Amino acid sequence: MIPMNAQAIEVMRKVRIGRRRRWALVTAALAVLSLALCAAMLLLGNTFYPVRDVLAVLAGEEIQGATFAVRTVRLPRMLAGLLAGFAFGVAGYTFQTMLRNPLANPNVIGITSGSSAAAVFCIIVLQSNKAVTSIVAVIAGLLTAVLLYVLAQGRSFSIGRLILIGIGVQAMCNSLISYLLLIGGEHQIPAAVRWLTGSLNGVKMEEMTPLLLASLLLLPLMLALGRPLAMLELGEQAAAALGVPTDRVRVMLMIAAVVLSAIATSVTGPIASVALLAGPIANRLVGIGGSNLLPAGLVGAVLVMAADLVGQFAFPVKYPAGIVTAIIGAPYLLYLLVRMNRKGKF
């Protein structure tokens, strides 16, 4: 340990307090922004209902027209955007922090396409119902993650190899999905296409239950593991030295992140780039050096809801949220590659 005088300790204390203050400020601002977007999603639509009516409907009153629009169409859409966005953000941040690479997230390394392929298989070949499909998708996501991890071992585990293998796995899963869509019956296609492009269109209230339950169960767990996760970012040995049970933390976090994002995907489909963007944006806003899990989740929710609003209202044609986020995310991905190449990270 380097000997520290009182002055240095004082400086460090101030830095830490400053970070904590900034974290609280940013988190509060993001929460306010999320609430504003939630309100916008309830208020905007084909017909505008006054705030009073919307509140009355939410409180349980029946108002001609408004009840259907708000309770059946807009409320599930808003909840799906909020919860799925939060889930994608949290899962992406977890992977990025755990693997110490901004490229690592369930979409890029092919876990999402593993669950999608399994889900489409269930829908088209086994003709199973929604619940079974979601469970199989979650299990397939976990299996894909394990498979990727095993395949990426080689001589020594490397993120680069993991990502390359992920690209291959993704190509295979996508071709399998195309095949299944081709042999599928006309009436099964809409349910299957849900797994291909992320969108909040036509989300129903009863589909929200598993996502709500998973969020209630897993988010507190992940937030509690946020501190050990931040220590993992310092490196395996440093974290172990600080008393973090690294393997257990890593396995728990990975399972939680995969399960959460697979369930969210079963509701909205894979909304591209949110898992990629949320973590870096949160880190940029708050600064690194602690757990930014909560802000990353909020950034994810803000991204999905904003993308949905833009897709619905900004253009003459309606775009699904997943296309909007893909177009925002793609330049960032390229920028990230350029920056990582310059720094000689590969």
Place this chain on the structure above:
Amino acid sequence: MLRSRSLPKQLPMMLGLILALLVLSIIASLMFGARSLTLQEWISGLVHPDADNYAASVVEKRVIRTLFGLCCGAALGTAGVLMQSVTRNPLTDPSILGVNMGAALFVVCGMAFFQIMSPYQYIGFALAGALLTAIFVFGIGSMGRGGATPLKLVLAGAATSAAFSSLVTAVMLSRSFVMNQYRYWQVGSVGAGTWETLLLMLPFLLAGIALAVMIAPALNAMALGDEAAAGLGVKTGLFRAVAVFVGIVLCGVTTAVAGPIGFVGLLAPHVIRMLMGADVRLLVPLSALAGAIILTVSDVIGRLAGRPGELEVGIVTAFVGAPLLIILAMRAKV
């Protein structure tokens, strides 16, 4: 310029094997399809192609389709060898580098904004897209220390592909006429070939393969490293530029007439290299043959697996080719 290396002993046997496979795949492609023909119908269709009956028209369609598939496969196989040799990177393939998707994006933009319709225009737009995308991806992939490593190139290609495919979707979603045209162009794959597109593509293919054969000895020398090649009197810059250009033109033209087909350019050279070693002079012609076989067989599989419709050949090649990418990635030092 270069002392020619002796050819491997197993060459005649392997050549015989490859030619036999080629003949078998052609026969399979002529026989199988959404509707299987009896042997009698098939023979009468082949012998009397002008006869005005159902079998004759089916056989004629399949003849075009088979020739078209062979040409596309040969073009992609050659493009794969050239790109892998130039980058000294076993993971290179026009589809992995995003070149196919770049060509597709330009064609879709041409359909949407410039109302292009004819195969000539498709080829022009696809070539421009393929060239620009290749420059872009190589540019990003070779930044930083160590130049264009396999991982950097593949990542840059995958990211570019993802970006372009979401742009393609965005352009199409707002224009249903483009969506129909694109779907026909893409899904049509080798099934949409006509005598006209076949004749259009043939000069590119022949010139490309001829050029590739001519520069093969230089590429052999360059495999030893740029300095060694320069010591042997090879103008490395010139040959590299020619090889890249020919590779991009071949896959751009193929994409223009058949839609984006992936992984053939990755598979063909690897199979041949495994059987025959790394001599580029052999790799070029044999990979062209192997590419033709792979694409034709994949097309037959697509026709049989997708009955009563058919599965795009690109889907089949991705399913067969992606495992190779995974295996190569497991071995690669990254």
